[in-house]
Amino acid sequence: MINLSKPDITEKEINSTIEVLKSWLLALWPKLKEFESLWANIANTKYASAVNSWTSWLHLIVKSLWIWNNDAVFVPSFTFIASVNCFIYEWASPIFVDIEEDTYNLDPKYIEKYIEKNCNFDWKKLIDDTTWKHIKAIVWVHIFWHPFDIDEILKICKKYNLFLIEDAAEAIWSEYKWIKCGQFWKASIFAFYPNKQLTTWEWWIITTNNENYYKLYESLKNQWRWDNMQWLSHDKLWYNYRLSEINAAIWIEQMKRLDEIIEKRNNVALKYNNLFKKYNDLVKIPTIKDYCTKYSRFVYVVKIKKDININDIIDFLKENNIQSKNYFSPIHIQEYYINNYNTKDLDLPITNKVSKKTLALPFYNSLEDNEIEYIVNKIIEFLNK
Numbered sequence: 001m002i003n004l005s006k007p008d009i010t011e012k013e014i015n016s017t018i019e020v021l022k023s024w025l026l027a028l029w030p031k032l033k034e035f036e037s038l039w040a041n042i043a044n045t046k047y048a049s050a051v052n053s054w055t056s057w058l059h060l061i062v063k064s065l066w067i068w069n070n071d072a073v074f075v076p077s078f079t080f081i082a083s084v085n086c087f088i089y090e091w092a093s094p095i096f097v098d099i100e101e102d103t104y105n106l107d108p109k110y111i112e113k114y115i116e117k118n119c120n121f122d123w124k125k126l127i128d129d130t131t132w133k134h135i136k137a138i139v140w141v142h143i144f145w146h147p148f149d150i151d152e153i154l155k156i157c158k159k160y161n162l163f164l165i166e167d168a169a170e171a172i173w174s175e176y177k178w179i180k181c182g183q184f185w186k187a188s189i190f191a192f193y194p195n196k197q198l199t200t201w202e203w204w205i206i207t208t209n210n211e212n213y214y215k216l217y218e219s220l221k222n223q224w225r226w227d228n229m230q231w232l233s234h235d236k237l238w239y240n241y242r243l244s245e246i247n248a249a250i251w252i253e254q255m256k257r258l259d260e261i262i263e264k265r266n267n268v269a270l271k272y273n274n275l276f277k278k279y280n281d282l283v284k285i286p287t288i289k290d291y292c293t294k295y296s297r298f299v300y301v302v303k304i305k306k307d308i309n310i311n312d313i314i315d316f317l318k319e320n321n322i323q324s325k326n327y328f329s330p331i332h333i334q335e336y337y338i339n340n341y342n343t344k345d346l347d348l349p350i351t352n353k354v355s356k357k358t359l360a361l362p363f364y365n366s367l368e369d370n371e372i373e374y375i376v377n378k379i380i381e382f383l384n385k
Contacts, residue, residue, distance in 0.1 A: 077332040
């Protein structure tokens with residue numbers, strides 16, 4: 001079976017993990033702080049604070065911005081479900097907005113269209129049955145590694161006084177007009193899940209230039225203990241979203257190989273691109289806009305142009321020992337949101353169209369040329385039937 005993803009782990013990462021285990025310092029010790037300092041330097045920010053999941057990060061952002069009951073947030077439906085769940089935790093409401101057909105990022109024009117159509121003379125409010133809701137923020141995801149059009153988004157945020165919540169989880173090392181993703185709001189997130197560019201197996205990190213936000217995140221993730229770290233001294237009810245030394249040790253070694261790893265991934269994508277080019281009537285390869293001046297690919301997702309059921313090609317590839325996945329199934333058609341937010345018939349034509357056509361293919365550093373050729377040939381074989 002050619003797997004969908006595979007982390008690039010060497011003996012250096014393994015030995016570093018063993019060293020931590022032998023040291024007995026498994027939590028809140030030097031490796032964690034070393035990792036946070038290194039990543040702040042790489043991300044070109046003053047501070048970095050590691051947390052144990054993407055969901056934890058966004059939940060901390062929601063709490064720090066006081067987004068809660070009677071608030072609303074613009075979000076894409078074409079993303080991972082945690083992008084919305086964290087607002088539901090605090091009884092806020094999602095406003096699903098459509099995406100661009102080429103990059104799959106949230107499309108700025110649909111936000112302004114929504115405000116013009118649904119908000120009365122006070123643009124900050126919208127009517128939902130008999131309850132007033134205040135629009136507070138936009139969650140903007142650099143989907144699949146490609147930056148969104150940040151200049152356009154910042155104009156909207158400034159015009160309507162909205163928070164920009166920048167999700168750079170999939171865009172490690174990607175740049176927008178020569179500026180690294182993750183620097184366009186007071187706090188941003190990067191991800192190190194096993195299928196990401198770098199891995200610590202399950203870890204995310206918040207970056208910020210704002211000292212107050214940094215101190216707040218450090219406290220919120222640690223049961224409201226401040227920097228003096230007084231043991232069992234807590235004056236508020238918060239969370240445990242901390243990380244271990246083992247995660248940090250893995251990542252520190254991965255970070256040393258950052259350029260090597262990104263080059264390998266981009267080379268795999270280039271090989272896919274070159275093979276698919278002669279079949280552009282059947283398959284659309286990933287778009288790269290001019291403003292994306294640097295990129296590091298998280299996944300390799302193509303769009304099938306023929307009118308087929310995407311599950312049929314997934315089944316066919318599986319029969320031929322190739323893993324693949326439909327990326328993403330929109331949030332607004334998930335059962336929970338249909339039942340609780342009546343989202344089934346939302347007017348999101350591009351999201352609905354794209355989600356039925358996108359296919360994530362095996363993508364990792366050690367994918368061999370003959371495996372890539374085999375994958376492409378099997379896809380074309382199916383589409384030509």
